[in-house]
Amino acid sequence: MSGTPxxxxxxxxxxxxxxxxxxxxxxxxxxxAGLVRSAEINPEIAFILHGDRAVIEPxxxxxxxxxxxxxxxxxxxxxxxxxxxxQVLRHGGDTSMWSTLEAVRAGEARxxxxxxxxxxxxxxxxxxxxxxxxVNRPAIACLWPSRGPVGFNVMLDVGADVRADAEDLLxxxxxxxxxxxxxxxxxxxxxxxxxxxxxxxxxxxxxxxxQELILAAQETGNYDFVGFVEGGDIPSARVDVIxxxxxxxxxxxxxxxxxxxxxxxxxxxxxxxxxLSRIAALLAYTSFRRLQKRIDPRRVNGGVFLxxxxxxxxSHGGADATGxxxxxxxxxxxxxxxxxxxxxxxxxxxxxxxQDAAGRIAGAPARGxxxxx
Amino acid sequence: MSGTPxxxxxxxxxxxxxxxxxxxxxxxxxxxAGLVRSAEINPEIAFILHGDRAVIEPxxxxxxxxxxxxxxxxxxxxxxxxxxxxQVLRHGGDTSMWSTLEAVRAGEARxxxxxxxxxxxxxxxxxxxxxxxxVNRPAIACLWPSRGPVGFNVMLDVGADVRADAEDLLxxxxxxxxxxxxxxxxxxxxxxxxxxxxxxxxxxxxxxxxQELILAAQETGNYDFVGFVEGGDIPSARVDVIxxxxxxxxxxxxxxxxxxxxxxxxxxxxxxxxxLSRIAALLAYTSFRRLQKRIDPRRVNGGVFLxxxxxxxxSHGGADATGxxxxxxxxxxxxxxxxxxxxxxxxxxxxxxxQDAAGRIAGAPARGxxxxx
Numbered sequence: 001m002s003g004t005p006x007x008x009x010x011x012x013x014x015x016x017x018x019x020x021x022x023x024x025x026x027x028x029x030x031x032x033a034g035l036v037r038s039a040e041i042n043p044e045i046a047f048i049l050h051g052d053r054a055v056i057e058p059x060x061x062x063x064x065x066x067x068x069x070x071x072x073x074x075x076x077x078x079x080x081x082x083x084x085x086x087q088v089l090r091h092g093g094d095t096s097m098w099s100t101l102e103a104v105r106a107g108e109a110r111x112x113x114x115x116x117x118x119x120x121x122x123x124x125x126x127x128x129x130x131x132x133x134x135v136n137r138p139a140i141a142c143l144w145p146s147r148g149p150v151g152f153n154v155m156l157d158v159g160a161d162v163r164a165d166a167e168d169l170l171x172x173x174x175x176x177x178x179x180x181x182x183x184x185x186x187x188x189x190x191x192x193x194x195x196x197x198x199x200x201x202x203x204x205x206x207x208x209x210x211q212e213l214i215l216a217a218q219e220t221g222n223y224d225f226v227g228f229v230e231g232g233d234i235p236s237a238r239v240d241v242i243x244x245x246x247x248x249x250x251x252x253x254x255x256x257x258x259x260x261x262x263x264x265x266x267x268x269x270x271x272x273x274x275x276l277s278r279i280a281a282l283l284a285y286t287s288f289r290r291l292q293k294r295i296d297p298r299r300v301n302g303g304v305f306l307x308x309x310x311x312x313x314x315s316h317g318g319a320d321a322t323g324x325x326x327x328x329x330x331x332x333x334x335x336x337x338x339x340x341x342x343x344x345x346x347x348x349x350x351x352x353x354x355q356d357a358a359g360r361i362a363g364a365p366a367r368g369x370x371x372x373x
Numbered sequence: 374m375s376g377t378p379x380x381x382x383x384x385x386x387x388x389x390x391x392x393x394x395x396x397x398x399x400x401x402x403x404x405x406a407g408l409v410r411s412a413e414i415n416p417e418i419a420f421i422l423h424g425d426r427a428v429i430e431p432x433x434x435x436x437x438x439x440x441x442x443x444x445x446x447x448x449x450x451x452x453x454x455x456x457x458x459x460q461v462l463r464h465g466g467d468t469s470m471w472s473t474l475e476a477v478r479a480g481e482a483r484x485x486x487x488x489x490x491x492x493x494x495x496x497x498x499x500x501x502x503x504x505x506x507x508v509n510r511p512a513i514a515c516l517w518p519s520r521g522p523v524g525f526n527v528m529l530d531v532g533a534d535v536r537a538d539a540e541d542l543l544x545x546x547x548x549x550x551x552x553x554x555x556x557x558x559x560x561x562x563x564x565x566x567x568x569x570x571x572x573x574x575x576x577x578x579x580x581x582x583x584q585e586l587i588l589a590a591q592e593t594g595n596y597d598f599v600g601f602v603e604g605g606d607i608p609s610a611r612v613d614v615i616x617x618x619x620x621x622x623x624x625x626x627x628x629x630x631x632x633x634x635x636x637x638x639x640x641x642x643x644x645x646x647x648x649l650s651r652i653a654a655l656l657a658y659t660s661f662r663r664l665q666k667r668i669d670p671r672r673v674n675g676g677v678f679l680x681x682x683x684x685x686x687x688s689h690g691g692a693d694a695t696g697x698x699x700x701x702x703x704x705x706x707x708x709x710x711x712x713x714x715x716x717x718x719x720x721x722x723x724x725x726x727x728q729d730a731a732g733r734i735a736g737a738p739a740r741g742x743x744x745x746x
Contacts, residue, residue, distance in 0.1 A: 231627025254604025
């Protein structure tokens with residue numbers, strides 16, 4: 001590994017993204033193809049690419065658009081999709097994933113992108129980047145196709161941790177709102193708390209405690225709290241950010257993806273049934289394309305890890321070049337907006353009174369009684 | 374209210390379903406229209422219909438197919454969709470919902486059907502029918518369109534209670550498997566436990582405890598346990614019954630419904646875009662109908678309350694005549710199969726060793742350590 005060059009020098013003033021070449025099911029050629037797409041569209045983007053130099057150097061050398069915009073960092077090891085996070089923490093020092101995060105930790109790149117093993121990436125990111133001051137649990141935020149004006153809602157946590165207490169949920173609200181402002185350009189995001197009903201007395205105790213904390217932090221957090229929302233509201237236009245624990249969020253995300261896949265399979269079967277319906281499908285080709293574009297998971301490819309000293313974008317393991325490029329675009333947008341600095345400022349301002357109160361009143365419902373619930 | 378006539382006498386040996394005429398958003402005319410549909414198709418079905426006699430008697434009298442097959446029970450009160458369950462428990466004695474459950478309690482009807490307020494219906498059913506011996510928490514089971522051979526999977530709990538410990542989850546597995554056998558005709562259902570990953574060490578502690586209990590009860594319960602499943606597996610062909618707590622299940626159900634609605638809206642918009650795509654949509658009419666039929670929520674209309682001394686089918690509040698008729702069909706099927714008796718026998722056999730063990734070993738993981746988690 002080389003020293004610490006000034007990124008703005010080596011890359012001509014561009015915004016540098018640190019990219020794991022070896023993660024993902026499709027291998028480094030797909031990752032490099034994604035880099036090429038982004039570099040072609042976006043003159044301001046540059047990369048540090050981590051992986052086996054013997055494999056990735058020829059791939060990069062072949063693409064003229066990457067010349068002078070893609071530094072290669074050799075890393076001999078690769079984190080596999082089925083490696084246990086605990087293993088990677090102990091023995092992963094030589095991996096491309098480790099090296100990718102290292103460049104963010106050292107300040108050489110603003111954001112890290114990897115298609116690799118989510119559990120290992122989160123564990124390594126926690127270890128190397130560390131949590132932001134005052135954050136109890138980092139979260140993974142995803143984008144959800146919606147009826148709203150920007151076409152997507154933010155949901156978090158979708159799987160960083162299976163638990164979240166009231167104070168964690170408040171932090172998710174703050175982080176999600178900040179992400180919606182900087183990543184999606186929503187000036188004052190509307191935040192909803194996921195529950196089994198919209199009445200105030202519904203759901204689990206930590207949710208009732210969280211709703212008060214989230215309501216109280218509206219102004220410091222620069223968002224509007226719309227109260228409880230239900231599963232059916234996740235893609236709705238009445239909310240921009242959906243807050244939930246990582247267990248529920250992960251189940252909801254995969255249920256939504258599974259339902260979309262089921263329907264598109266059923267649709268294909270329905271249109272393949274008869275000669276007439278095949279002709280109809282042919283005529284409807286552009287309509288189908290239009291529909292597919294709106295619900296294409298590759299366009300929303302990129303879960304973002306929030307609550308760490310550095311932003312990490314996790315791309316789908318099966319992402320193709322379009323998917324990788326979508327993740328790079330998101331990473332670029334977050335880096336350029338100064339998201340990381342804004343988020344940590346907002347968190348510090350909003351959490352101070354809550355944590356003071358929790359310290360003063362022992363056993364306060366904000367933290368005490370719902371801890372570990 | 375009249376006395377307790379022998380149902381098989383007054384209804385000519387038919388299977389009697391107790392129906393709440395006043396629940397639901399569309400009012401008694403829609404419920405009666407649903408009765409008519411079912412009566413036309415099914416000569417073996419009969420009804421006791423509960424509600425305001427002045428309103429429902431003319432509706433029933435007009436339909437010849439209901440003559441001699443629909444007894445009317447007057448109930449002056451109606452449970453509204455926004456009534457609190459606690460209010461209904463205290464003051465709901467004169468309501469059509471109460472009367473509907475009463476007929477099942479008294480043995481006059483085999484199954485109850487209502488489109489009314491879910492929370493109130495569950496609370497009243499718990500109070501009047503009482504839990505089956507050995508059941509800690511009743512559950513609501515729903516049908517989910519799937520790739521499987523019968524076209525539907527069973528998921529429970531989808532909202533009876535926001536919590537479930539390991540032993541509750543075992544009971545859900547037993548009840549769901551019994552429902553799949555008797556309601557869907559799946560000889561030996563495959564049961565999966567919903568989690569955020571399929572590895573054995575994933576998820577919350579009560580899930581890891583539950584997986585051992587559910588595995589151990591495979592033979593007594595007459596099902597195969599496939600282990601953990603994820604949100605994307607809910608509509609899959611590798612499982613017939615998905616077990617989860619009522620919080621997660623409710624969120625998953627509403628997320629799935631919301632996603633399906635979003636896609637069909639996007640689809641309509643995509644096909645309304647241009648002249649060509651409108652023609653295509655016209656040509657594709659039968660294909661669309663075919664697709665719609667497979668994912669039509671009205672066909673799977675009917676959550677079933679399990680774990681009580683009597684079966685209750687909860688139809689959607691917004692159900693139309695087709696929806697009501699689907700719920701009646703399900704109720705009929707469960708009544709004819711002797712589901713209630715089979716379920717209680719199966720539960721008694723499977724729970725005895727577990728509850729013995731929990732009694733012997735104080736603080737056993739089966740119950741002690743996960744209580745209330």
